[in-house]
Amino acid sequence: MNAPVAVTPEVVKDHGLNDAEYARIVELLGRAPTIVELGIFSVMWSEHCSYKSTRIHLKKLPTSAPWVIQGPGENAGIIDVGDGDVCVFKMESHNHPSFIEPFQGAATGVGGIMRDVFTMGARPVASLDSLRFGEPNHPKTRHLVAGVVSGIGSYGNCMGIPTVAGETNFHKSYNGNILVNAMCVGLAKADKIFYSAAKGAGNPVVYVGSKTGRDGIHGATMASAEFNEDSEEKRPTVQVGDPFTEKLLLEACLELMATDAIIAIQDMGAAGLTSSSSEMADKGGSGIEIDLDKVPQRETNLTAYEMMLSESQERMLAVLKPGREAEAERIFKKWELDFSVIGYTTDTHRMVVRHKGEIVADMPVTALSDAAPIYERPFVKRKPTSGKVSFEASRPAMESLLRLLSTPDLCSKRWVWEQYDYTVMADSVQQPGGDAAVVRVHGTDKGLACCTDVTPRYCKANPFEGAKQAVAEAWRNITAVGGLPLATTDCLNFSNPEKPEAMGEIVAGIEGLGEACRVLEFPIVSGNCSLYNETQGEGILPTPTIGGVGLLKDVHKMATVAFKREGDAILLIGDTKGHLGQSVYLREIEGLEEGAAPPVDLKLEKKNGDFVRGLIEAGTDTVHDIADGGLLVAVAEMAMAGGIGAVLRGQFEADKFIPFYFGEDQARYLMAVPAAEADAILAKAKKAGVRARHIGFTGAKNDKGEAVLTGVGLPPVTVTALKATHEAWLPEYMKG
């Protein structure tokens, strides 16, 4: 791209702009765009940056609550967590880059989301990762798992931010299109929040961080185009992450933020300099002029086009109060980072870009934001799957349990999280393996509970109920550790919005999220959409990943899943109807993916959850929500975590074992309480109108004195044997 490129119809098409969109650009400018302007429009109007297919639907999501300080629209969402502390968080996808180069793709995904959080003045305190891979026996899967996990670890570990929770699942629909969703949670002080609105004219615009190279040009447009067979061949330049520089950038930014020199600040993420400069001007109602000759450059002969579209990592743009440049420069030099004043804000509402003495772009700022196309794409809502499910009622439940515990989806993910430093910062009070991670607010007794959740097979069967379930499960996981769920972030991974069926999944999914978030008072404060997740026409399972954040007033009262004492009564909270449709049991044991997704009664969720949280606040310390795999899997997890056995004595008929043990009814929890307190709790539940049953005791042992899991229809198996099965699959698989 060294010689000036003519803007021909082919060039326009290569930029992913259709005829109508191009005509609109010409109309907005009153002339044909230059190549630089075309590039700028193409990234800003891409699906990734403009949300053109989803914007009208996203408007339906609830985004406010008394504790929400900043909803969607900024770099990250912000909620009040009391005492002048605020929590800043967001999740983002890095799916396509991670498929092409798993290590760097995942690493830069983590780096990008961390910048979104610290650009708002927050110190990141926790990182989470929601991962979906293809089938284990697909030839690429192992390599992708290894690369993605070590990429996430290498970035987070070097940054010194604990990676505390996530998900790791496998399904054939992700064979050619894995999902890597990274979430970052940070803490700031309410009076030290930074925004991206560059208000006022004549203020210096400064560039800080790493130098600009030719990294990831077209990254943003790549994330918006369907994969086909030769995109692996095209091999677009992937970005390489430099966590060391990012760590310096974090410290330098926080140091500068401690002064009052900053008017606005924004990281350079997708579409780098283009999106950061135009969005800052747009939000501030100002204009911006930048001179590309002042941009620190890593390579020679970078064109204006390349500089505007480069996605080099670890860079930030800030607008300072006039006269504060030297002070800021001193800080960035101390941290050995590049610093350059590259322009000024103006009052023209235009973005003007100069290069080598010439104006290479000059456009109204709103042309890139408000004027971006919005589509009301046609959609059809598929009928949700339904019908009776078939299963063999007499199949031995214990054998099935052992098999389930060693399936790719239910096995222990220790192999993953042991590659992440989850203890750094010395505030991880609940570590991976529980329902939600809990990170103490440094220097206080408060804790943030966080988790990521979604069950894509439910979303496929019923996009609306499935999306509700994702929110409900996140809410439940936070509740299960004793947290009050406050707000969510999302990563809406769907397939091609230009196909009415897929668009139908998107629309129903967003409606489901909206309903659940409203009823549970769990608003969405940030997030992102990743569309076009399909390979050769085959879409992924709809995967609206939910990242939840909640608050514990006192981390000493946190609950964990591990059984803690022998002789405790095991209580089951919630209704068990034995819903086997779309369950893991049906898929793994019967080989069937059929039936309706479990219905989610949000009022019931709330009632049961509030009841459980109340008990935790009153001292109950052992709680687990019931999710994938059902009740028996949950009991096994509690036994394995505590190294203590259990006996289940069901008052139910023999032909109902399977639905009782493996059904995936929602709104349920298990807890273990001292036996002497069980009756009082059951009475309390009755009063609150919450279904609760005493289903067994902890502490079962065999005649050798070993802890066992046993019960009606369950011949005893030692907890050690359960654990061995549960821990074996992933490390064995990764050995190859």
Place this chain on the structure above:
Amino acid sequence: MKSAVVVFPASNCDRDAAVALEQITGTKPVMVWHADSEVPDVDLIVLPGGFSYGDYLRCGAMAGQSNIMRAVKEKSEQGVKVLGICNGFQVLTETHMLPGVLMKNAHLKFVCRPQALEVIETQSVFTRKYQAGQRVVFPVAHGEGNYVADDETLDRLEGEGRVVFKYAPGENPNGSARDIAGILNEKRNVLGLMPHPERVCDPLLGGTDGKAMFEGLIEALG
């Protein structure tokens, strides 16, 4: 006891170390920047964990060449106690203040987990509050903790009672020679170890086994 924590670019356990020290000693340690060339007058210098300089080239290599390490070395020669944790241990071997090197973990992956250790040597200012043979659990979190030295060095370390911590038998997380987790220098005033005692000084974080190290230091150093 007066203490200092050295901060390198991309140190990331500097705060953890400072919090543990403050909690136990009651006074805030002095934070010393890597580009400084002097260490204030203290009784204990901590080289914290992290990824100094991104751990690029070799872990600890670039930090080992920093201004401040010249000063730390001098102080240690005067008898000031130096505690290198994780990346700090790597820096100590890179500056030859401790023998041997820390190579990539034998399985080539980063490993983070609670790690059972055996206290081998209690004749040191760092371990005097532990019992010989005591089992403790400290977290490990490193990609390069595989201690390597020639047999002669290893024999000497063991013979002179300078191996203070070993990974519990059968639980070596990184392939380290003779299960070595932490060693002393000849003068016994410099300790390097891979596991993180500063992350287990609070029952909420999974234990308090690390506390005795800092309590021992206070007892000895006042």
Place this chain on the structure above:
Amino acid sequence: MKARVFVTLKNGVLDPQGKAIGHALGNLGFEGVGSVRQGKLIEIELSETDEAKAKAALKEMCEKLLANTVIEKYDIELKA
């Protein structure tokens, strides 16, 4: 036969390690150090004695495993 395979980052790909090394050399007082790039050197012993065949095998190894050709390039050197 002995082979040396050099795997280096493609031009234009950011090399954080090289950058940091260059920086450290500067801090150590070395002057006139320009760009620094870090790559891998892999030494392989092969039982194959035919040079052309060995080269072909090595090339395949690079493509399949030794180099990540999205961001790296490789060079092969043979010694009998």
Place this chain on the structure above:
Amino acid sequence: MKARVFVTLKNGVLDPQGKAIGHALGNLGFEGVGSVRQGKLIEIELSETDEAKAKAALKEMCEKLLANTVIEKYDIELKA
């Protein structure tokens, strides 16, 4: 002047990375692969034009920073 510095593990020092590569090559079906060792290649641009002086500087860089001579050895190659 351009220099290539090769930093490799001394003989006798165990090389888990090399071993893992050897293993992976075996799994991929490559036959006749003997020992595999992995080292570093560092490419440095120098403004120095005198070969002897450049060599001396590079040697010092290796001793001070680029190699850990407890386990590594180094080799310097100069190109004008």
